[in-house]
Amino acid sequence: MSAEPSQSVRPSAQLASGTPKLQGSAQIEKDSILSVRDVTVGFGNKLILDGLDLDVVRGEILGFVGGSGTGKSVLMRTILGLNKKRRGSIEVFGRNMDTATEGEMTMVRRRWGVLFQQGALFSSLTVKQNIQVPMREHLHLSQRLMDELAILKLDLVGLNPDAADKFPSELSGGMIKRASLARALALDPDLVFLDEPTSGLDPIGAAAFDGLIGQLSKTLGLTVYMVTHDLDSLASVCNRIAVLGDKKVLAIGTLDEMMKNDHPWIESYFRGERALRRV
Ligand SMILES: Nc1ncnc2c1ncn2[C@@H]1O[C@H](COP(=O)(O)OP(=O)(O)O)[C@@H](O)[C@H]1O
Ligand SMILES: [Mg+2]
Numbered sequence: 718m719s720a721e722p723s724q725s726v727r728p729s730a731q732l733a734s735g736t737p738k739l740q741g742s743a744q745i746e747k748d749s750i751l752s753v754r755d756v757t758v759g760f761g762n763k764l765i766l767d768g769l770d771l772d773v774v775r776g777e778i779l780g781f782v783g784g785s786g787t788g789k790s791v792l793m794r795t796i797l798g799l800n801k802k803r804r805g806s807i808e809v810f811g812r813n814m815d816t817a818t819e820g821e822m823t824m825v826r827r828r829w830g831v832l833f834q835q836g837a838l839f840s841s842l843t844v845k846q847n848i849q850v851p852m853r854e855h856l857h858l859s860q861r862l863m864d865e866l867a868i869l870k871l872d873l874v875g876l877n878p879d880a881a882d883k884f885p886s887e888l889s890g891g892m893i894k895r896a897s898l899a900r901a902l903a904l905d906p907d908l909v910f911l912d913e914p915t916s917g918l919d920p921i922g923a924a925a926f927d928g929l930i931g932q933l934s935k936t937l938g939l940t941v942y943m944v945t946h947d948l949d950s951l952a953s954v955c956n957r958i959a960v961l962g963d964k965k966v967l968a969i970g971t972l973d974e975m976m977k978n979d980h981p982w983i984e985s986y987f988r989g990e991r992a993l994r995r996v
Contacts, residue, residue: 748774749808750908750940751796756805758788758795765791767964769805773908778934778941780951783961784982789944790834792961793910797831798822810907827855830901834912834944837897838885844871844896845881851903870899875929891922895929902933911943915950923947927954948987960986 746752751773758766765788773779783789794800796807798814807814810828812821830851838847848867852858858866868878874895885893894914901909911930915923927947931954934941945951951958952972959969960983968978975987 745772745774750775750810751942752808753792753796754806754808756792756795756807757803758791758800759803764964766795766802769965771959771966771969773940773942774957775907775940776934776938777956778930778943778954780955780958781942781944781961782946782951782958782986787961788964789961790912793912793942793944797829797910823855827904828907830904830906830909832894832897832901832909832911832914834916837893838900840885843882843884844876844888844899847885847896848900848903851900855904866903867899870902871896873902873933874899875925890917891919891926894918894922894926898926898929902937905937906939908940908942911941911945913944913946915945915947920949924949924953930954 749772751771753769753771756766756769757764769792771792781789781792791800795802796809809825812825814822814825817825838844839850842850845864845867848870849863852863852866856863864881867881871878871880876892876895876899880888880892880896885896888896898909898911898914901911914930915926918926927950930941930943933939934954943950943955955972957970958972958975960967960975960980962980962982967980968975968983970978972987975983978984978987
């Protein structure tokens with residue numbers, strides 16, 4: 718595994734504050750709103766994840782790291798039900814995703830929001846129409862109400878109402894990420910999945926996006942599952958960090974705990990030259 722190069726270094730990243738008080742693994746399992754057990758995923762004869770366990774605790778911002786191609790997106794897609802697993806179980810909001818009824822699955826999907834790594838927005842739809850896609854799927858609202866809601870969501874992510882009628886091609890990279898986040902928040906989710914939300918942004922745009930995530934997590938009580946390569950995001954907004962490697966979660970804990978871990982990849986990622994330049 719190799720760490721991907723960061724674009725540059727942000728000056729003012731600090732340790733995340735307000736970390737939820739977690740007392741050992743029993744407490745984590747009790748507060749878990751997403752629990753992954755023994756999950757194994759492969760394509761053809763290539764195994765990507767093998768016996769992976771993970772808990773995400775209500776209200777936390779979990780940062781998910783790992784070398785390129787280790788399966789971070791595959792795991793997220795598997796949790797979302799978009800990739801098949803060969804073994805294991807996934808529970809979201811206390812529902813086992815294999816045995817949930819269609820009605821229960823619909824409720825689960827209403828309570829999560831997703832920002833995918835690629836294809837964040839539909840290019841043929843305006844920003845407003847993009848934000849309304851999940852609303853149309855799950856809610857029965859008048860167009861007028863959906864228009865008002867779309868403006869509220871834009872405001873939530875720091876975009877002006879005049880972004881509503883623009884097409885994605887008319888937006889900057891940072892605005893596209895924010896508009897995608899507005900779509901992920903369309904149904905007032907409890908849990909959001911973000912796959913590399915700050916990749917492609919300049920350091921200032923990325924820092925602003927991280928600040929937004931931290932603020933939304935606090936004010937909306939959102940739980941955030943964020944795949945990222947960005948050490949500054951990990952340091953500034955994440956309460957816990959999970960490291961994917963060797964087809965499973967190699968380690969999970971606070972940044973301090975990662976700094977003390979002596980697994981070679983974890984050590985080079987968190988204490989290597991690039992990490993030290995941050996301090
Ligand atoms: N649908 C698929 N079919 C076959 N191989 C896939 C598929 N999706 C992902 N992979 C492979 O799984 C591995 C992990 O991919 P991915 O989860 O995208 O990595 P990353 O950790 O960078 O997000 C890669 O080798 C990728 O080529
Ligand atoms: Mg990926």
